[in-house]
Amino acid sequence: MEKIPLVDLKAQYRAIATQVHQAIDRVIEQQAFIRGSLVENFESRFASFCSTRYCRGVGNGTDAIMLSLMALGVKPGDEVILPVNTFIATAEPIALLGAKPVFVDCQKETYLIDVSAVQQAITDRSKGIIAVDLYGQCPDYDALREICDENGLFLIEDAAQAHGAFYKGRRAGSLGDVACFSFYPGKNLGAYGDGGAITTDDQRLMERISLLSDHGSPQKYIHKIIGTNSRLDAMQAAVLDVKLNYIDKWNQKRRDLAAIYDDALAYIDHIYTPKQAPHCTHVYHLYVIRANRRDELMEFLKDNGIFCGIHYPYPLHLSEAFSYLGYQEDDFPVASCYARRLLSLPIYPELTNEQQLYVIEKIRQFYKGD
Numbered sequence: 001m002e003k004i005p006l007v008d009l010k011a012q013y014r015a016i017a018t019q020v021h022q023a024i025d026r027v028i029e030q031q032a033f034i035r036g037s038l039v040e041n042f043e044s045r046f047a048s049f050c051s052t053r054y055c056r057g058v059g060n061g062t063d064a065i066m067l068s069l070m071a072l073g074v075k076p077g078d079e080v081i082l083p084v085n086t087f088i089a090t091a092e093p094i095a096l097l098g099a100k101p102v103f104v105d106c107q108k109e110t111y112l113i114d115v116s117a118v119q120q121a122i123t124d125r126s127k128g129i130i131a132v133d134l135y136g137q138c139p140d141y142d143a144l145r146e147i148c149d150e151n152g153l154f155l156i157e158d159a160a161q162a163h164g165a166f167y168k169g170r171r172a173g174s175l176g177d178v179a180c181f182s183f184y185p186g187k188n189l190g191a192y193g194d195g196g197a198i199t200t201d202d203q204r205l206m207e208r209i210s211l212l213s214d215h216g217s218p219q220k221y222i223h224k225i226i227g228t229n230s231r232l233d234a235m236q237a238a239v240l241d242v243k244l245n246y247i248d249k250w251n252q253k254r255r256d257l258a259a260i261y262d263d264a265l266a267y268i269d270h271i272y273t274p275k276q277a278p279h280c281t282h283v284y285h286l287y288v289i290r291a292n293r294r295d296e297l298m299e300f301l302k303d304n305g306i307f308c309g310i311h312y313p314y315p316l317h318l319s320e321a322f323s324y325l326g327y328q329e330d331d332f333p334v335a336s337c338y339a340r341r342l343l344s345l346p347i348y349p350e351l352t353n354e355q356q357l358y359v360i361e362k363i364r365q366f367y368k369g370d
């Protein structure tokens, strides 16, 4: 049996190789690598895909969050609320701006931000919330919006794991005041290098984000504000433009695979399969189970050529980088407990039925006799 990785980018490349090479060749022939019509074309297509009025390509997903926070005026002393179980990139920009990340625990069944905990985390220093569309599905944005409106907070959607997902028929990317995407190669919509984007309906916010991402410059050598350099380059936009044609189809394939895992694993007492949140179309960036004897299972699967992941082994309050915040391990009991039990199984659109059945069979074998 060949190896089954957590994600297989080569399989996807083989299916679109000709188109990708043509797209990259076009960029090279034009010699227009930074901004330009190719990037603008992708931005406008991605905005329509997300049902938003505006999209700006930026350097990566972390920058997308940083630029959004800057445009929203986050400054030292402010507090920004976010889930404790997310990738560190959701939190870093808050801290880099001198503001304080305020973590909240997650819900037991969906792993998504616990909305009632958000309510309790609000203080008079709170400036906004970053909600995360974790693993490919959206938290309860209607409830979050209500909390934000009542308390005068901004709402940022970290959609880095959820290109193409829906919440109540609305696309991920259109659910906050502003949304942040990553096009890191392994994401559902991945570039061939770093890349990111910001989507919003708010024209003034988008103008500010665009300025910030390009030296505060509406035109060459005119600098209205102090910005930085964080741009999506044309090579990446060209690759993404090809892939955007397939994203819905690929996401459907992920959903089909998730349904097969759901059915096959439901009968194993030692495993909890992931639950879809109400009103959500999950796009399964990751298929995350909770497993008894997780580390042993992972090792057993690896010995059988199956490579899993853990997202994430440390909730952010236990990360050394955030030790200065002074949180205790049991401050977030759900996230702390799950960090020892979560396991991400291989899932990607090109995963064959045969490969998936092999994964399922090996999991069954591991728990046999328990």
Ligand SMILES: *Cc1c(COP(=O)(O)O)cnc(C)c1O
Pocket (backbone or CB within 6 Å): 060, 061, 062, 063, 086, 087, 089, 090, 132, 158, 160, 161, 181, 182, 183, 184, 194, 195, 196
């Ligand atoms: C990947 C990711 C990011 C950061 O994206 P980069 O492009 O790697 O900077 C941010 N938030 C979440 C939830 C992510 O999964």
